[in-house]
Amino acid sequence: MKQLISLEVNGDTHEIAVEADATLLSVLRDNLGLIGAKRGCDSGGCGCCTVHVDGKAVYSCMMYALSAQGQEIVTIEGLGTEGKLDPVQDTFVKEGAVQCGYCTCGMIMTAKQLLHDDPHPDEHAIRHGIAGNLCRCTGYHKIVEAIKTAADN
């Protein structure tokens, strides 16, 4: 039985009918066409689906869309302004932190949260801050460098 819900995503309000067990990830991707959040495991293990809900980075595969009602949801598509990349997106490109890129959007959303909570994290804090996001291509090296650079800027 579907329910009509209202979700606020990247400043836009969407009225959608969803199944009670629909995850926020599936609604973002399949109903709203916001494909930046990726399905990597659907079990809270990889972090590819990370988005912000009321200012907190969450695995959107582990949250029901119903429980995201009334909260402010930000996805990768909500970063940056007026056609310009967010500084974290920009440093990911410039530091070569993107390889296959499947983890990238989730990683950037986690990095945004990390830098919001601690604008000048040391390397230890960065590594622990992104430990919930897996990457199989980069060895995280340039990702850590990109976050350091974004913090310095």
Next chain:
Amino acid sequence: MLMTNLNVVGKRVLRQDAYEKVVGGKGFPVNFSLPGMLHGKMLRSPYPHARILRIDTSRAEQLPGVKAVMTPKDVPQIPFNPIFFMPAGSMGIHRDMLILSDTVRFAGQPVAAVAATTVAIAEQALQLIDVEYEELLAVFDPEEAMKEGAPEIHVGVKNNIRDTPSFSAGDVEAGFKDADYIFEGTYETQRVHTCYMEPRVCVSDTDSNGHITIYSSIGHLFGLRERMAYVLGLPVSKVTAVQAPYVGGSFGSKIDFAYIEALSALLSAKTRKPVRFEHTRYEDFICNARHPMKVHLKTGIKKDGTFTARYASTLCDTSAYSTHGPEVILVHAYFGLMLGYRSPHMKWEGTVVFTNNMPGGAFRGYGAPQAAFAVESQIDEICDKLGFDPIEFRLKNTPRQGDPHPFNPEWKLNSYALDECLNKGAERMGWSQRAKTGSASGAKKRGIGMAAHPLWVSGCVGFPDIYEHSGAIIRLNVDGTAYLSSATMDIGSGQNTTLCQIAAEELGLAFDSVRMAPGNTDNLPFDAPTHASRVTYSSGNAVKVAAADAKKNLLEVAATVMEANVADLEVRDGMITVKGSPAQAMSVADVVKRAESPFMVIGAQGPAPTTLKEKGTIMGISSVAPPANASPAVAEFVEVEVDTETGQVKVLRAVYAHDLGRVVNPAAAEGQVEGGLQQGIGFALMEKMLFDPETGACLTSDFLDYKMPTAVEMPSKIECIFIESNEPTGPFGAKSLAEACLIVPAPAIANAIYNAIGVRIRSLPITPEKILAALGKL
């Protein structure tokens, strides 16, 4: 001499696809959909070995939203093998898989498939399919599988032994008699998964004429077309495989054809709608993995530190099917175990065994990581026992530049700088200050270790041997830019950027003037899979040839317009000039405009006719075989800290030195090394697929149970030393990089652990339990 006046090659240019990936990455295959698309799901066997007696799909078919159900009787029973470096029907490859079979040989093998209007309905329908199985005895241990009385997995394959390849050179027994010392050991490696992040996914669209168009995450466009046609009994021209702009990782796995591609095409044909399949992570985990191997190594050594004899045997669990097992063991043996170090006498014997385990597949390194762990560990043991310096020892026993290939003396090792890799890496790591083994004090002990991979990797075997010609098309635009098309799939390495750099350099354009334009198997020349460390070398060569062809055509038009000789023209940074008189210049854009202009052009002096000779799109095309598949050379040094209280190992620092001929893009090259180390640390210390011993069910089928390194487990210091030995057959001197980055870390780490605590672990992964047990603490 390495060319030094290059504008684009060798530059740290930014990846073109990164801009798209940081804002969402809409080009991933997982995002592809078509109007009216149905969703497919597979029903998988809970048993590891069973015969299907009966399948009743009637309840599933009646579920509203279900459009088609397929069982073994609905699919062509054409046996196939997903290996990709030989044509599907080649002699000598074992074809023993079916799209759907009435015999199940591993837990999770698909037995039926459904297409429905939603994923949820398709999943619900699976629950309504009734299957009656006759359970058969299963065997999971390859040594058990070879014993008399073990269950027969494939009819007629005695003792489940698929193949027993071997080779020998000289007289190995005589060699052992000549030896002053003999070393012997058994080294085991485990089943690990590639863990690409983007699930396998495909959408097939079969038209009413039976033509299949498929969009897939596969890493081999032409392999997909060919394999699809083969298993469905169709001519290849009935299949079009469409290239995705990029794919979310493969590391070998995705070059194999999978069940989903064939099933989506069949379900699409039946329903006349596009059908999409997306693997769950569980399905990805049981799709394919690195073959576990057990290597016995016996080595005879002279007092002077040279080998007198090398004997090895390898037991390879090829799993339920012959997927790569008979091939990977050969690459493992020749190019991993035996031929990297010289010895007058050698012998190797392999055994490839069927079990009821999940299929094996390709994984970065293709048999070499299993070999290197054995060989490089044992060399460390030899050096430790006999007091040789591990670097000098290796240099004494490895080839030299100019050496002939053992298969054919006409083939020479053109470019080869292992000595530089070893010496520069050692210097950077501070190897000469390495502490004596086991001398560290305190509970946390540090150690330094190294490993090399002297010669040949996967397809880089010194000669062109496999099904792997490459092609490219270059088209010039009226704005002075160029499109490059190549059928290779960018699975994340950044090869599209690298290939654009090669094209831009050859054409004389700026890097950002060349863009990769994806195509499909209808409009692109054949290219091999993204495998075998080959794209920069082989596809790079094809791109360079196509670019040279386009440039020749460009300059011929320019010569007509500029009233100059072609030989006198040069093109650099988008401008064509007459050599020696830079004032006589014309932009590439203007030449292309002229070629594409009407037959009359209006110039400052009024209307003027153009000639037929100038007319047409300026383009270049190539289809060429890789000239030599030149060998890289590699050495890696690592520093570890072993906590002798907990058994935990932390890798603190890695120095990786690699002769790759020429660096095309330093950032991409470093990325390969850094990512290879992550996979190598996982292989060495953490990763192992586990299965229920009774049911064969995969117990590590998500990332909560399968532990791969996070940012916390990685060292903050990863240093790359790239040696540019200038391979004469490579594009601008380039050779290869990708796979070796994952071959050397495990033995280097094992050797560093030995240096730290004086304990030798000969089986991977080196877990805290193994370390504590070896220290007598468990």
